[in-house]
Amino acid sequence: MGIDGDAPGPPHRQFGEEGGRLSYGGYLCLPELLAQQRPQSNAPDELLFITIHQVYELWFKLLLHELEGAREAMFAGELWRARHVFRRVHAVERVLIEQIEVLETMTPQDFLEFRSQLAPASGFQSVQFREIEFLSGLKDERYLGSFRHASDTELARLRRRLGEPTLWDAYLTALARRGLAVSDEEIMASLLAVARDRRSYDDLWQLAEDLLTHDETAAQWRMRHVQMVERQIGTKSGTGGSTGAPYLRGRTRLHYFPLLWELRAWL
Numbered sequence: 001m002g003i004d005g006d007a008p009g010p011p012h013r014q015f016g017e018e019g020g021r022l023s024y025g026g027y028l029c030l031p032e033l034l035a036q037q038r039p040q041s042n043a044p045d046e047l048l049f050i051t052i053h054q055v056y057e058l059w060f061k062l063l064l065h066e067l068e069g070a071r072e073a074m075f076a077g078e079l080w081r082a083r084h085v086f087r088r089v090h091a092v093e094r095v096l097i098e099q100i101e102v103l104e105t106m107t108p109q110d111f112l113e114f115r116s117q118l119a120p121a122s123g124f125q126s127v128q129f130r131e132i133e134f135l136s137g138l139k140d141e142r143y144l145g146s147f148r149h150a151s152d153t154e155l156a157r158l159r160r161r162l163g164e165p166t167l168w169d170a171y172l173t174a175l176a177r178r179g180l181a182v183s184d185e186e187i188m189a190s191l192l193a194v195a196r197d198r199r200s201y202d203d204l205w206q207l208a209e210d211l212l213t214h215d216e217t218a219a220q221w222r223m224r225h226v227q228m229v230e231r232q233i234g235t236k237s238g239t240g241g242s243t244g245a246p247y248l249r250g251r252t253r254l255h256y257f258p259l260l261w262e263l264r265a266w267l
């Protein structure tokens with residue numbers, strides 16, 4: 001009898017006999033993955049700190065992949081495919097926000113047990129985080145300066161992102177494909193036309209809403225991050241050399257797609 005005993009229903013097809021090469025841990029490279037947590041101290045909470053950041057970077061990797069897919073779909077005029085991808089992007093982004101709560105179970109006293117070991121490292125140096133910003137339209141070359149310690153390949157990736165089209169460029173292409181004008185002078189009129197004629201442009205409207213949700217969720221993460229920072233280090237400056245919370249508060253006002261926010265005032 002199989003492990004599922006006498007479960008009702010049709011007999012199960014037995015897997016596991018075919019290729020015989022893959023195992024769970026082998027497929028997922030678990031020996032390698034689980035060997036990558038190397039605390040710098042004996043502080044009990046450092047494993048949590050490392051794990052959270054590694055999980056973030058894995059999700060960032062997936063987000064970059066999905067956002068590239070959404071951009072490609074918009075360029076190809078396949079709006080349904082871009083919208084499908086954005087549903088996944090939003091779901092992952094909500095997980096990124098929720099995850100902060102797990103790190104907030106750490107007390108500031110426990111964080112201080114290993115915080116001094118971390119400097120000058122900080123989230124400033126997350127290449128993938130900055131790639132997501134660049135791809136989303138927030139291109140700020142000044143950040144290349146914070147990657148002095150990055151490898152040549154990482155720097156090349158960031159430079160490539162600075163030169164690449166953004167999600168907004170792709171959306172403008174989707175508008176143009178439908179005969180809408182996208183020059184700086186005419187773009188607001190086109191966005192208004194989309195908003196006011198849902199019968200003709202509902203797919204473009206919904207896609208703009210998806211972009212806006214991506215923007216809004218990123219802003220929510222920045223807000224949650226700075227709340228966590230204030231809870232952990234108060235008014236102390238950051239290990240990365242910034243003023244800490246004041247610097248991060250300033251970044252909560254940023255928008256990936258300012259015109260979509262401005263549109264609201266014209267409706």
Ligand code: HEM
Nearest residue numbers: 056122123124126129229232233238239240241242244251
């Ligand atoms: C105890 C928890 C945390 C504290 C106290 C903290 C603190 C800070 C501070 C002070 C900065 C400003 C740069 C500096 O001068 O150091 C910063 C930036 C940043 N942190 Fe954190 N952080 C925490 C957790 C996280 C987590 C879990 C992530 C997830 C990846 C993260 C990602 C980032 C990113 C991406 C930046 C750059 C933000 C920007 O430039 O807009 N941080 N963090």
Ligand SMILES: N[C@@H](CC(=O)c1ccccc1NC=O)C(=O)O
Nearest residue numbers: 118121122123124237238239240
């Ligand atoms: N910047 C934080 C330290 C920190 O959170 C951190 C340190 C190393 C690698 C990633 C980090 N996460 C976010 O900044 C601090 O000033 O306490």
